[in-house]
Every structure is written in C-alpha cells, then in structure tokens.
Amino acid sequence: MSLILSEQEQVRRGALKEMHDLGINPYPPEAYEINTNSEAILRDFPSNESAFQDVCIAGRIMSRRIMGAASFCELQDSAGRIQLYFKRDDICLGEDKTMYNTVFKRLLDIGDIIGIRGYVFVTQMGEISVHVREFKVLSKSLRPLPIVKEKDGQIYDAFTDPEQRYRMRYVDLIVNDAVKHTFIKRTKIINSMRNFFNEQGYLEVETPILQPIPGGATARPFMTHHNALDIPLYLRVANELYLKRLIVGGFDGVYEFAKDFRNEGMDRTHNPEFTVMEIYVAYKDYNWMMDFTERMLERVALETNGSTKTNIQTQEIDFKAPFKRISIIDSIKEHTGFDVSQSSESELRDICKKLGVDTDPAMGKGKLIDAIFGEKCEHHYIQPTFITDYPVEMSPLCKRHRDNPELTERFELMINGKEIANAYTELNDPIDQRNRFEEQMNLSARGDDEAMFIDQDFLRSLEYGMPPTSGMGIGIDRLVMLLTGNTTIQEVLFFPQMRPEKIRKGVSADDFIQIGVSTDWAIHLVPAGFVSVEMLLAEKASAIQAKLNGYRKKNKLDMPAIQMDEIEAWLKK
C-alpha cells in the first residue's frame, strides 16, 4: 500500500480515528436487521402511510445537503435511492448533540454505509423521505467516490472513463445506476432460458473446463499443465463433444451454461472468456431446433423487456417468432448475384477476387464461401434470420444435408448483423465423423491452425451409437448485449479482461530509510517534493533542511525540526 494518501483520504482516516475515540466502531460486527427498502417505501407509502411509521433501512450515503440543524441526504440501497431527513434535536434528544454535530455532520462522508430507523413523510417539495430518529455507522468508506449529479434527467460529472469503470466495476455499480440494471437483466435472461429448458424436462449439466483435447469448435485454446499427471490440458473452447457423450449415455436433453475460453483477439465483441449456452436434444433435427430457438428467444425477450422488441443504437429488433429462414447459398445469390452452389475451389477464388473479398491459400471451399457470406451478406441481417445449409467443409460436426451431401443441416441465427446462435442436426455417423476429422487434419497441414484435433474417445462414443440429435449453441454475452441495448461486450461482463494494471513505480519510505533517514521523516520526503533518493542527494544540506522544516511548519507536523547534522549524515551515506 502506498504511504502517500490524498488529502481526502487522510481526512477520512482522521474521521475513522475520531469515531474510535468516541467509542463508535465504524465496522461493527453484528447484523443490522432492516424491515423494508427504498423501493418498497416509495412504491407503497402513498397508499398505506400507517405501515411506514417505523422503518429500518440501510445503504450508502450518496449525497448530503446540510443546513445548520437539519440536513438531507440520499441513501442508496440495493433497490434504489431514498431521501433521508436528519434533524439535530430528533437525533439527539438530550443536551449532548455529538451524534448530529460531530458524527453525522463531520465524520460521515459520501460513500459511507449507515443504517437508519425512522418514519416516512413527504417534504414540502413533495418528496417521500424518511425522517431519521436514529442511525448507526455500518461501514466507513476511506476513498472518495466519484460524484455523479443529476437534474432533470441531465447527468453531471458522470464517471465515464472505460478503463476506470471496468477495472473498478464496484465503483461503477455504485455510481452508475444503469450498469446494475444491465447485470440484473443478464441474470433474468439466463433464468428465463433455464426455466424454458427445465419446463421441457431437459437436464442442466456440468462438463469439464479442463480438457485434454480442446474439441467442439475451431479456435485457438489456452494451454495449461497438470502437474500430478504431467500432461498438458486446455481450457475448453466449447463443450459440444462432452454434451454429445451424455446424449450417447441416454439423456434425452442436456444443456449447460458454459464459460468457454479462446486465445484470440479482444475487442468490443470478444473477450477471452465468454459464456455460451449449448443444448442437445435427442430424436430432433435442425428444423425442430429452429422452431425451438425462435420460441425460446421470443419468450426470453418478452420476460426480460416486457416486449418482443428491443432497441440497439438506431435499430429496432423484433424477436417475434417465426424468424426468416434462408440458405447461405441463396443469401449469397441474393446479395452478390453469384450462384456458388456448384463452384469449385478455384472458381470460388475468382468470385472472391471479383467481389474484393480477401483470401489466403489455407482456405478451403467452405472457408471461401464463409468469407463471401461474412463480408457481403452477414451485415444485412438486422432482424433475426436463420441462415441454413452451410458447406460441409466448415461444419465437421454436422450431419450432411438430406438433399445435398455437399451441404450440412446447419443454421446460424443472425441478429443485428452478428451471429448469435449456431445449431446442427448432429453428425452421429461415426465413420463419416472420423473422415471429417481427418479432412480437418489435412486443412491443418495446409496451415489452418484453427482446424480441429481428433478426439478418439468422442469417436468411440459415437461408435456405441448416438441417437439422431439436434444441438444448438447461443452466445449469451451477445444476446445480453442485444436485449440490453449495449454495443460492447465489456458492458455486459462484470469483469472484462484488461491488461494488468500498471504498478505505479516510485520511491517508498523504505528507500529513504536505507540511506539513514528516520522512519518519522521518511514518509514525508515524497510529499515534501523529494520524488527520488537521487534528487535528495543532489541537494545541498541547507536547502534540504529549509525545505523539510518548511514542510513541517506548513503541515503542522508534530515532530521536532530537523537538524543539519542529521541531514549531513544522510548525504555522506
């Protein structure tokens, strides 16, 4: 911890000490029982005044308006904010006015957590407030909170620096009300999906995060090492292959909300760890899954926002089922005019060239088609749209299309120009699956470092027989972004990945103690203007003495003035 505290931090530590001196524990151990909260009071008081004659609530002081013997402050609890009214002679019934004059007015600050007991009333300005009879300090805050003020919907001095907000999410949550609501919605969305699945009788399961073979998706994994077994392990990039093993094992429907990890770029739609929901249902195909997915999303939107419609930037998106469906080949035809259904790899390269789509030699047919779609079609799909029937090369875990073996029974759900969900009629033919993995190995040999590894145990499970199954994965973070109107993933993750915080280098008191400075003086050297040992040594002893004793006088330090011989001793060392 730094020895250098800002003035405001010093003031708060001083207040802490004064509280101790008054016999007040600023961090009391016992529970504080509340009997209501800000939201309930504001909502129910007008219709039932008598129920609020003895309320007890607790929370954080967010603003104070002190006027002599009476004051107002705003208390923020988990449900919202409410105004408190403190009157000196009501807080302090006897002659001793310490609790008001000293504790409330001087020792409490914005950010402190208190509990209060009192009765609810309406001020002359018409605001429902609590008239405080007694209060208790529950936790003293030692750092000043960024103060956000608001009037007529206009926000002043908002705490907006993204770096600070993401690194100190706790402060962000305290001060920026909308942030809390985003995360409450996130949980609502997940609960809503979970209820939907549970109602159908599907089983929520957990599968390994540490995997010996990172299968189920094409992505670069994070690697780690298990010491006891002395083997490499990977953080999962997907959980697909494990969930399918469970379908082999005889469950009709399994699902998992999973943190997946991908060692790739970070930007406003990608975080190295992210949440995916994957579900697998036996005896179904991708057509059924499309119906299921649109029903689920319609319900989730309705339960979260009270409407199937949601706004993101200037777009309005409607989750009302059914969604549009179009095959990837038809989509490319529609947006580029090219029919790529019969094209060879070299023909596809020509088309890419004509369309100005970048390619590289490692790309096979599937990736080329995907590149065209990604660049020319994807961004057109603002309203929820199922893109179906992807080429076989880019879908190694997906069953071949019943009408065309070059294609697969796969769909991706595009919303607001982005992929939100991905689903297959799962490939359950073990021989075909083995061949597909081998093709992936060939792609890998061509330099595609995202092609899949072969998971022999997964193949063995398929050889025991997996029922026809459809599976679907949905990016929870992106869905939350859509349903909360956020455009960056960092806004829907409590703690997005950041570069490690820079440790402020600088001298510590110890560095000065090394050269013989007494402990008492060492802590004052930096504030007095000596920011390095070298700087101190470069000065003349008389100049140092003048400076330090000047500092001592200015800050009224309770210690003797420093003497020349002491300083000369430092300089000799």
Next chain:
RNA sequence: GAUUCGUUAGCUCAGCUGGUAGAGCAUUUGCCUUUUAAGCAAAGGGUCUCGGGUUCGAAUCCCGAACGGAUCACCA
C-alpha cells in the same frame, strides 16, 4: 497485431502559436430547522501518465514507453 486519437486536482473537463496550471462538483472551515446538480463566504488540494530530447525556459514542440478508446485483421 496494424492504424489512429487520448492520458492535466477525488470526478468531469479548460489550458490559443512554449514563459512554469484553471473551472464546476467533491474536500476543509464558517453561516443556514424541509432542501434537492441546495445556497452564501473563505481555504486547502496537481511528480500536468512515465522516460529521454530541443530550449534560457516544456502541460504545451520532437522521440520512445505504458495504459486506454476507436477502426481494421482473427474469431463467438
């Protein structure tokens, strides 16, 4: 990873073509018994992100680094 912009008080930001730092809120001290971005009066608070360079003199100009934002590439 590339390009680009940014980093000044606890927070939000000014600071013109280089002359040694300002505002509002927050803090401290007064006054104020129903205010509401409370008000009035006064005060304190800054290694101008860091390291070099140019200069008599750098928050300001130049070079480099760190961190962050935006865009692009890869990907969900």
